[in-house]
Amino acid sequence: MTKLSLIILSTALALISMSASGQRVHPILETDSLLINLHYLRSEIRDGDTIAHVLLDEVRIIPPWNFQNRREERRYGRLAHNVKVTLPYARLAAEKMLEINNEMAKIKDDRERRRYLRSAERELFAEFEDPLRRLTFTQGRLLIKLIDRETGDTSYNLIREYKGGVPAFFWQGIARLFGANLKDEYDPDQDDKMVEHIIQLIDMGLL
DSSP: OHHHHHHHHHHHTTOSOSSOOOOOOOOEEEETTEEEEOOOOEEEEETTEEEEEOOOOOOOOOOOOOOSSHHHHHHHHHHHHHHHHHHHHHHHHHHHHHHHHHHHHHOOOHHHHHHHHHHHHHHHHHHHHHHHHTSOHHHHHHHHHHHHHHHSSOHHHHHHHHHOHHHHHHHHHHHHHTTOOTTOOOOTTTTTHHHHHHHHHHHTTOO
16 A cells, blocks of 8 residues: 555645644633523514524435445445545645645745745655555545545646646556556546445534
8 A cells, every 4th residue: 555655645745734623613601610602693573572583504315325235235334434534634635735725826936836845745744644554545546536526636637736747647657557547536426426425424424
């Protein structure tokens, strides 16, 4: 898995956030060590009565996967595990890509831009080399597709944009030797329909 891990690291470049973003905390009021959640409601007066308006969250109904046989059920279980492992990395990649684009827009000097990218790359390797090396080959290939899902661009194009055409060609050649393809695109309606079903359940807290 070493070679494919290096491919993924180069793909991400500095796209993976150096630390997970903090959780949002709802406003709270502390009174005598009692934490009270504050909720602000809109109201409407009808026939002299004040009626509270509550905006409910959208409820999505996702039907369970219709397994054709036990083999497909086992495949779904393995895939769910792999998605849980790799999806956070893909989403961190998307967050970091926005950070990089914002920083690069502020830097006008080409030498400084290259220095910034090298520094970000060193930090990336130091932070994520070990966990990404522990990915299985299957998880590595899945991560390549999930990066496309979360960033809207293939791993090959990301390498070409941040590292240049020659490195992109080189890493694509290495990836092909290992049966992977950095140009793979995420297809939620066909090839990756099962993956999309799993992600939706994960986002809803059901898996």
